[in-house]
Amino acid sequence: MNRPKVTEFKKAKHINDYPTGPGFQGGHLVDKNAGWRTFRPVIDKDACVNCLICYMICPDGTIYKSDDKVDIDYDFCKGCGVCANGCNVNAIKMVKEEL
Template sequence: MERFPTEKILKKKPGWKEIPIGGIVTNAGSSLLKKTGSWRSFRPILDKAKCINCFTCYAYCPDNAIKVENGKVRIDYEYCKGCGICANMCPVKAIKMEEEKESEK
């Protein structure tokens, strides 16, 4: 056995011509493959009375953590990273960000 294995270091990494369009994450670590909601520091809270079901939050969520079921928005906290993009993009401010409590994780 080699003392300092070099095959991983010397292996050619893909350049800009080889990577997928948009720089898509194709390995584990993507929130579609791994639950990532356990380490967020803020949690989006949806006020259903204010929500107009425009689905802007759904369209902008980078982690597919906002679901649409029966024409209504639902936040999947197992995958939500708490980035706040949904709250920033909501035209009627139906989503607010609250500090995550340890008991909610």
């Protein structure tokens, strides 16, 4: 797996459930960042030329190479819009999130 997955967080019931030192497992995620988003980036796959600029400049690393050019992991996208602004062919549109 290229990216860590969200795991369910179990609240510690007993002192023994807490980590025994300052060390902790890497890539341990219990929470998504999707709720931060006001605008959602949507890739127009026909316009996309697969130059991978968005993949390189995403601060959160949520854009990944896929079978169909690139895709976005919406669980962790914060909707900053860096990808849409950096796209040279305007293949990424920022669409307002609907509740």
